[in-house]
Amino acid sequence: MKKLIVAFLLAVTPMLGLAAGGGVPLDDADIDLSDQASLQRGAKYFMNYCLSCHSAKYQRYNRMAKDLGLTEQEVIDNLMFTTDKIGETMNIAMTAEKGTEWFGNPPPDLSVIARARGVDWLYTYLRGFYLDEKRPFGVNNRVFPDVGMPNVLWQLQGDQKAVYKTEVHNGTETEVLDHLEPASEGTMSAEEFDQVARDITAFLSYIGEPIQMERKRLGVWVLLFIAVFFVMSYLLKKEYWKDVH
Numbered sequence: 242m243k244k245l246i247v248a249f250l251l252a253v254t255p256m257l258g259l260a261a262g263g264g265v266p267l268d269d270a271d272i273d274l275s276d277q278a279s280l281q282r283g284a285k286y287f288m289n290y291c292l293s294c295h296s297a298k299y300q301r302y303n304r305m306a307k308d309l310g311l312t313e314q315e316v317i318d319n320l321m322f323t324t325d326k327i328g329e330t331m332n333i334a335m336t337a338e339k340g341t342e343w344f345g346n347p348p349p350d351l352s353v354i355a356r357a358r359g360v361d362w363l364y365t366y367l368r369g370f371y372l373d374e375k376r377p378f379g380v381n382n383r384v385f386p387d388v389g390m391p392n393v394l395w396q397l398q399g400d401q402k403a404v405y406k407t408e409v410h411n412g413t414e415t416e417v418l419d420h421l422e423p424a425s426e427g428t429m430s431a432e433e434f435d436q437v438a439r440d441i442t443a444f445l446s447y448i449g450e451p452i453q454m455e456r457k458r459l460g461v462w463v464l465l466f467i468a469v470f471f472v473m474s475y476l477l478k479k480e481y482w483k484d485v486h
């Protein structure tokens with residue numbers, strides 16, 4: 242029994258650490274995958290700000306059109322910048338070699354990033370960039386220290402600066418990040434940018450498992466069937482065993 246408990250703890254510990262974002266409190270993404278307008282906006286922001294460096298090679302444009310309530314022509318006209326074939330996947334022109342040359346590592350594919358990191362982590366990450374002149378692109382991130390990418394949404398959000406506090410551990414004082422404050426204004430208010438981050442997070446959650454809303458819908462019917470079947474099975478059992486009991 243002890244071995245089973247230890248094995249379980251070893252299995253869940255990495256997931257708990259991932260969900261916690263390395264000890265940084267994560268913000269609640271509060272996404273709604275049934276909100277097609279949010280997913281459509283998320284797709285727009287992803288194509289305009291993310292797809293130039295990050296691919297989503299397991300997602301097809303025509304599947305996105307079907308799931309997001311768009312026509313294929315709308316997708317072709319507004320959301321396709323790297324190919325002219327609606328059946329293609331969301332690939333990019335950047336090679337791994339160029340990505341390594343420009344960023345130190347090739348930018349990862351984002352097809353399943355929401356499943357790997359979690360939506361709260363993504364939402365906090367998108368809102369967590371701050372100025373740091375020590376970094377190559379002049380920014381850092383509070384949930385991904387020493388991140389190797391620029392803040393591509395800075396024009397919308399504006400710049401943020403880090404505010405530190407002093408903590409004492411074993412008699413040693415250490416400066417740790419406390420919170421972020423606005424350093425310059427963007428084209429959006431804080432509330433508007435939060436919605437942008439939420440929309441992008443929702444879209445990334447969708448492409449991580451496009452069938453998930455249908456799966457959840459079917460799951461409700463399966464549970465209802467099991468409930469009805471349980472009642473019928475119980476009544477049948479009572480009928481068969483009534484003479485025995």
